[in-house]
Amino acid sequence: MITYEWLYIMAGLFFLAWSLLSIVDRSNTKRWGNATFWGLLAASFLFGSHLTDFCNGLLVLAMVGIAGIGGLGRSNPGTTSLEERFNFSQLLGNKLFIPALIVPITAVAGTLLYNYTPFGETGLFEERRETLILFGVGVLFALAAAMIWLKPPPLAAAEEGRRLLDSIGWAAILPQMLAALGAVFALAGVGDIIGGIAGSVIPEGSVLLTVIIFALGMALFTMIMGNAFAAFPVMAAAIGIPLLVEGYGGNPAVIGAVGMLAGFCGTLMTPMAANFNIVPAALLELKDQNGVIRQQIGTAIPLWVCNVAIIYVAGFLLWN
Amino acid sequence: MSEYWPLAGILIVVLGFALRFNPLLVVVVAAIATGLLGGLDFVAVIEALGKAFNDNRYISVTWIILPVIGLLERYGLQQRARALIESMHGATMGKLLVVYLGFRQITAAIGMKDIGGHPQAVRPLVAPMAEAAAEKSHGELPENERQKVLAMSAATDNVGLFFGEDIFFAIASILLIQGVFESAGYPLTPLQLSVWAIPTAICAFFIHGGRILAFDRRLGQLPASEKAEASQ
Numbered sequence: 001m002i003t004y005e006w007l008y009i010m011a012g013l014f015f016l017a018w019s020l021l022s023i024v025d026r027s028n029t030k031r032w033g034n035a036t037f038w039g040l041l042a043a044s045f046l047f048g049s050h051l052t053d054f055c056n057g058l059l060v061l062a063m064v065g066i067a068g069i070g071g072l073g074r075s076n077p078g079t080t081s082l083e084e085r086f087n088f089s090q091l092l093g094n095k096l097f098i099p100a101l102i103v104p105i106t107a108v109a110g111t112l113l114y115n116y117t118p119f120g121e122t123g124l125f126e127e128r129r130e131t132l133i134l135f136g137v138g139v140l141f142a143l144a145a146a147m148i149w150l151k152p153p154p155l156a157a158a159e160e161g162r163r164l165l166d167s168i169g170w171a172a173i174l175p176q177m178l179a180a181l182g183a184v185f186a187l188a189g190v191g192d193i194i195g196g197i198a199g200s201v202i203p204e205g206s207v208l209l210t211v212i213i214f215a216l217g218m219a220l221f222t223m224i225m226g227n228a229f230a231a232f233p234v235m236a237a238a239i240g241i242p243l244l245v246e247g248y249g250g251n252p253a254v255i256g257a258v259g260m261l262a263g264f265c266g267t268l269m270t271p272m273a274a275n276f277n278i279v280p281a282a283l284l285e286l287k288d289q290n291g292v293i294r295q296q297i298g299t300a301i302p303l304w305v306c307n308v309a310i311i312y313v314a315g316f317l318l319w320n
Numbered sequence: 321m322s323e324y325w326p327l328a329g330i331l332i333v334v335l336g337f338a339l340r341f342n343p344l345l346v347v348v349v350a351a352i353a354t355g356l357l358g359g360l361d362f363v364a365v366i367e368a369l370g371k372a373f374n375d376n377r378y379i380s381v382t383w384i385i386l387p388v389i390g391l392l393e394r395y396g397l398q399q400r401a402r403a404l405i406e407s408m409h410g411a412t413m414g415k416l417l418v419v420y421l422g423f424r425q426i427t428a429a430i431g432m433k434d435i436g437g438h439p440q441a442v443r444p445l446v447a448p449m450a451e452a453a454a455e456k457s458h459g460e461l462p463e464n465e466r467q468k469v470l471a472m473s474a475a476t477d478n479v480g481l482f483f484g485e486d487i488f489f490a491i492a493s494i495l496l497i498q499g500v501f502e503s504a505g506y507p508l509t510p511l512q513l514s515v516w517a518i519p520t521a522i523c524a525f526f527i528h529g530g531r532i533l534a535f536d537r538r539l540g541q542l543p544a545s546e547k548a549e550a551s552q
Contacts, residue, residue: 057370089396104431160390183372188358
């Protein structure tokens with residue numbers, strides 16, 4: 001049976017390759033920082049399941065230490081020039097989209113086949129893990145197709161991947177780190193405290209008001225954290241699961257999915273989501289650092305109201 | 321009051337971000353402070369952090385797509401995407417941004433969320449095209465309105481991405497929802513979750529699309545005196 005562990009080993013090998021290529025990249029003055037950072041992430045993927053929690057914790061501290069002292073540099077692996085790319089795009093045409101489409105198609109079609117045909121009875125994949133595993137399979141298919149069709153130099157795929165990874169830098173593990181922060185918050189009882197505060201504002205027995213407070217908590221907490229990832233585990237543990245799902249018998253899929261989207265409305269309104277709101281203001285040379293947020297508030301607020309309505313109607317009225 | 325001490329972690333996050341420390345550093349300091357104030361000893365906090373990071377590795381697995389995207393970029397994927405958008409004739413700013421909103425939502429919904437983005441698409445392509453289209457219909461714009469056109473282009477990219485990506489079920493946020501509900505005893509499949517991103521995506525398209533068109537109309541109604549000032 002194929003499990004997440006296989007995927008972790010595959011990802012670990014990718015990160016290991018990027019770490020090794022970083023070592024020999026003399027164009028990057030901080031190459032040892034990059035090599036160590038991606039090497040530690042590779043170690044986490046390859047061996048994390050066999051290390052003690054404490055060792056994994058030290059791995060995290062080491063990675064954060066490197067990022068915290070600005071130890072990561074921007075690499076610049078050799079690639080094609082803009083002119084060459086333009087010529088290739090004319091030569092290759094819309095077929096260029098095909099390898100990019102192989103990944104989502106493998107994941108989507110594979111998941112549908114696995115769940116609705118006898119293919120699923122083979123028990124090939126770990127239960128409910130098939131989508132991400134098929135995503136990994138799709139990546140391998142797409143890489144193979146692109147290499148056979150385009151015949152790039154042998155290391156080109158790894159180097160192009162490293163170019164993109166280094167442009168993302170330490171932010172590549174920020175979502176995973178925020179999820180870990182959410183778990184520590186939960187362990188320290190932050191969810192219970194916020195749930196207690198929220199619970200004390202929620203009048204007993206009102207489903208609609210509970211939905212509103214859940215969605216408001218998602219949006220506000222997301223604005224504080226800059227990312228719905230950190231808000232979601234807390235609000236789900238405080239209100240979503242104990243009150244909406246268990247207390248009032250709501251549809252867990254709707255409450256989970258649309259609750260997250262209520263958080264995304266908060267992302268549109270906060271400078272903490274710097275990648276989306278502050279960086280583009282700088283890129284576009286706007287005079288007002290919050291100019292992008294100002295254009296988003298008028299969409300975020302009515303859309304948040306829609307999310308409340310969707311949770312209430314689809315999660316409760318139509319579900320029960 | 322002491323039961324509220326673990327909330328100090330939230331304060332650390334707010335201050336750390338506001339003072340522009342490295343976000344990873346802020347997150348880890350907040351996690352350690354929260355754990356200690358929540359009554360754990362130092363070793364237990366490091367263990368909790370390590371275990372949580374390890375358990376959430378599936379979130380970062382998605383970076384394995386980078387070699388595919390990078391390789392296709394090497395052969396002109398972005399240039400091809402641009403040519404596709406540029407081939408649309410008779411575009412106004414309103415139509416252009418509404419089409420981009422839909423394009424961004426649909427491509428994100430099938431997992432191609434890296435096709436847009438601010439450095440790659442908005443600055444070199446979407447914003448200049450929107451500005452040119454607005455000036456074609458309404459003449460030269462006052463500076464503050466021109467800035468709003470640029471800001472609206474960036475906003476459109478964000479709205480399209482946020483309210484498209486969750487329809488694709490191999491995305492980190494869907495996997496996070498799945499993980500949280502599963503650990504609470506509610507096993508759900510990513511597909512069960514991602515279909516519920518569709519109603520919000522439709523609302524987002526009509527709300528934001530409507531605002532783009534209203535903005536375009538409002539630019540057409542600017543008093544002639546303001547435009548005269550702009551052209552001086």
